[in-house]
Amino acid sequence: DTGVSQDPRHKITKRGQNVTFRCDPISEHNRLYWYRQTLGQGPEFLTYFQNEAQLEKSRLLSDRFSAERPKGSFSTLEIQRTEQGDSAMYLCAVRLGDNEQFFGPGTRLTVL
Amino acid sequence: SQKIEQNSEALNIQEGKTATLTCNYTNYSPAYLQWYRQDPGRGPVFLLLIRENEKEKRKERLKVTFDTTLKQSLFHITASQPADSATYLCALYLYGGSQGNLIFGKGTKLSVKP
Numbered sequence: 766d767t768g769v770s771q772d773p774r775h776k777i778t779k780r781g782q783n784v785t786f787r788c789d790p791i792s793e794h795n796r797l798y799w800y801r802q803t804l805g806q807g808p809e810f811l812t813y814f815q816n817e818a819q820l821e822k823s824r825l826l827s828d829r830f831s832a833e834r835p836k837g838s839f840s841t842l843e844i845q846r847t848e849q850g851d852s853a854m855y856l857c858a859v860r861l862g863d864n865e866q867f868f869g870p871g872t873r874l875t876v877l
Numbered sequence: 878s879q880k881i882e883q884n885s886e887a888l889n890i891q892e893g894k895t896a897t898l899t900c901n902y903t904n905y906s907p908a909y910l911q912w913y914r915q916d917p918g919r920g921p922v923f924l925l926l927i928r929e930n931e932k933e934k935r936k937e938r939l940k941v942t943f944d945t946t947l948k949q950s951l952f953h954i955t956a957s958q959p960a961d962s963a964t965y966l967c968a969l970y971l972y973g974g975s976q977g978n979l980i981f982g983k984g985t986k987l988s989v990k991p
Contacts, residue, residue: 769920798978805886807966807981808921821978856920864970865911866979868920 768792769869771857777875778847785843786872788857796860797840799832801825802871803853811855814840847876879904883967883982891990896954898985900967903948907969910943910950911979915964924965925952957989 768791778784790797795816800808811830812822816837826832829847834840844851854873858866884899900910909928913921927934927943927950934941940953954961964986968979 805983807881807968807983808979809981810978813978858920861923863926864909864979865923865926866921867923871918871920873918 769857769859769867771855771869771872773872774870775873775875777877779877780847780849782847783843783845784847784874785841786855786857786874788840788842788869790838790859793838794859794861795837797834798858798860798866799840799842800856800858800868801853802856808856808868811842844874847874849876852876879980881905881967881969881980881982883965883985885985886983887986887988889988889990890957892957892959894957896957896961896987896989898952898965898967898987900950900952900982901948902969905948905969905971905980907971909970910941911968911970912939912941912950912952913966913968913981915966915984921966954987957987959989959991962987962989 770789772787797814799811802808810823811826812832814834817834829845832842852875854871856871858868881902890896911926912924915921925941927941938955942951964984966981966984968981
């Protein structure tokens, strides 16, 4: 069975605050991805894990962003010192066969 | 420069007609191409994958074509229904690209009127 939950679904924060998002696949998946999506755009790749190893980071992932997958199951994405430009939908996905990706519902971040 | 373009930001059609969405790319050599559906406030949902050596793929009312010479994919929904209204995203998976990360287009918003 495949499913991905993300928490929280919505987050409103003030500029300069830190936020952390969580992604929970309901079953084991080796590969887990984070994307960012702004209004009117497609998802943009941020980073990718193979089990607990973070194998690639996009240039979009500035020093203020950090992601972890400590036990190779759930993953967290933290943004430090948030900026208004960080406002977006943050999507988590797991890879199924044939490189099809199964996405979670996303966390919508609004930075005031 | 590398680009993925989905023609038409929005497409409005009448129920029962065939919707045709276009995905063009430049300066990429994709191993395969995927189509996703996205509803407002939700994550994308995988629909179809077509490989570079395949010309056409079908799934129920959906049909995808892939022309690597024209660098274009067409996505068709036949006998469209209002429930098909959503944004449709094409995504390229690249040779030598990162393991499984996809390059997405901006999407085409389809509205099917009853």
